[in-house]
Amino acid sequence: GVLRLSRMQENGRRQIIAFGYPGDVVGFPANGEHTTDCKALSDAFLISYRREDLECGTTDPDLHQELLQAALSEISDMQDHFMMLGQKSASEKIASLLCALADRVGEPIGQYVEFSLPMSRCDIADFLGLTTETVSRCLTQLRKCKIIAVSKIHTVVILEPDALAALAEGNG
Amino acid sequence: GVLRLSRMQENGRRQIIAFGYPGDVVGFPANGEHTTDCKALSDAFLISYRREDLECGTTDPDLHQELLQAALSEISDMQDHFMMLGQKSASEKIASLLCALADRVGEPIGQYVEFSLPMSRCDIADFLGLTTETVSRCLTQLRKCKIIAVSKIHTVVILEPDALAALAEGNG
DNA sequence: CGGATTCTTGAGGCTCCTCAACGCCAGTGG
DNA sequence: CCACTGGCGTTGAGGAGCCTCAAGAATCCG
Numbered sequence: 001g002v003l004r005l006s007r008m009q010e011n012g013r014r015q016i017i018a019f020g021y022p023g024d025v026v027g028f029p030a031n032g033e034h035t036t037d038c039k040a041l042s043d044a045f046l047i048s049y050r051r052e053d054l055e056c057g058t059t060d061p062d063l064h065q066e067l068l069q070a071a072l073s074e075i076s077d078m079q080d081h082f083m084m085l086g087q088k089s090a091s092e093k094i095a096s097l098l099c100a101l102a103d104r105v106g107e108p109i110g111q112y113v114e115f116s117l118p119m120s121r122c123d124i125a126d127f128l129g130l131t132t133e134t135v136s137r138c139l140t141q142l143r144k145c146k147i148i149a150v151s152k153i154h155t156v157v158i159l160e161p162d163a164l165a166a167l168a169e170g171n172g
Numbered sequence: 173g174v175l176r177l178s179r180m181q182e183n184g185r186r187q188i189i190a191f192g193y194p195g196d197v198v199g200f201p202a203n204g205e206h207t208t209d210c211k212a213l214s215d216a217f218l219i220s221y222r223r224e225d226l227e228c229g230t231t232d233p234d235l236h237q238e239l240l241q242a243a244l245s246e247i248s249d250m251q252d253h254f255m256m257l258g259q260k261s262a263s264e265k266i267a268s269l270l271c272a273l274a275d276r277v278g279e280p281i282g283q284y285v286e287f288s289l290p291m292s293r294c295d296i297a298d299f300l301g302l303t304t305e306t307v308s309r310c311l312t313q314l315r316k317c318k319i320i321a322v323s324k325i326h327t328v329v330i331l332e333p334d335a336l337a338a339l340a341e342g343n344g
Numbered sequence: 345c346g347g348a349t350t351c352t353t354g355a356g357g358c359t360c361c362t363c364a365a366c367g368c369c370a371g372t373g374g
Numbered sequence: 375c376c377a378c379t380g381g382c383g384t385t386g387a388g389g390a391g392c393c394t395c396a397a398g399a400a401t402c403c404g
Contacts, residue, residue, distance in 0.1 A: 030248030071243040076202030085257035086301030087185045129258030
């Protein structure tokens with residue numbers, strides 16, 4: 001299923017670090033400490049590994065190797081996320097997220113691409129560094145421009161992928 | 173010395189991913205691709221490793237292990253950076269950065285802590301997702317509040333570490 | 345010194361946040 | 375069946391914070 005990885009501050013502020021989709025490796029520890037919360041947004045199937053097996057490279061070199069590759073891939077994804085958080089406007093952030101999800105889990109329906117958003121608007125907001133109101137406004141704006149359609153409340157159809165991609169890159 | 177790791181977009185927008193200080197491991201590849209620029213802000217001494225040695229865990233398990241630990245630590249640091257980019261105001265971002273640098277490279281001078289900022293205001297801005305003007309304004313505001321002092325233009329003295337930490341956490 | 349670059353400061357505007365109200369839906373209990 | 379409730383999403387009005395644009399200091403370098 002889909003996982004939500006988040007981190008909280010004392011003030012109650014929350015940042016969603018990432019959404020975990022099937023095939024992702026999650027739960028990287030730092031100094032033996034886990035600093036993130038993880039919640040399943042839908043029924044999920046997890047495979048767990050024992051830390052000793054992972055940290056001691058000698059027992060299973062292949063597994064160790066896979067873990068390293070997963071960590072490197074995670075770093076690269078996080079760098080993309082940085083661009084989004086630091087440099088993009090609200091509508092660009094929304095467009096970027098929709099594009100990324102379409103590539104990741106989109107399914108062709110007729111001539112269009114459709115996917116579900118199992119996370120709430122609030123989750124999206126905390127992921128993108130926005131508020132739920134802004135997320136909602138940007139989505140309705142995209143609807144009005146006929147770039148996307150929202151069939152069910154948590155299901156999005158991409159009508160104009162090129163326009164969406166252009167928006168995501170800041171060329172809208 | 174100090175390194176600056178950044179990533180560019182086609183539009184000319186830039187995001188500083190991290191500043192590399194002595195002891196840091198930098199240059200994690202993803203899928204064999206390097207997607208970040210790296211520039212030395214001061215004379216720097218680098219140790220390079222051959223990729224084959226790193227990727228093939230069998231030749232040197234200890235080195236491989238160290239690399240994994242470095243990657244995990246990097247992920248943790250990046251998660252902190254997410255909190256900053258997504259959830260904090262401009263002055264909170266500046267305070268957070270100054271706190272982090274003080275912990276990392278601050279040197280006690282008399283009863284205060286001092287350190288140098290080898291990066292330009294523009295670099296700081298692109299690191300925090302702000303503009304140079306906003307960075308400058310926040311710094312002068314901190315000066316006027318007697319929380320910091322700017323002796324030379326790239327040298328900061330922390331006068332009130334507690335106040336700075338409170339600001340960084342959003343309790344200012 | 346002169347020129348270039350960086351930093352600072354100011355005025356004004358735009359984006360996004362805050363606060364608030366309303367609609368929709370599901371669950372609950374009478 | 376309906377009223378009530380709470381959670382979530384949408385929409386609006388207003389304002390704060392940050393950006394844009396611009397000009398003036400400060401610093402660096404030839």
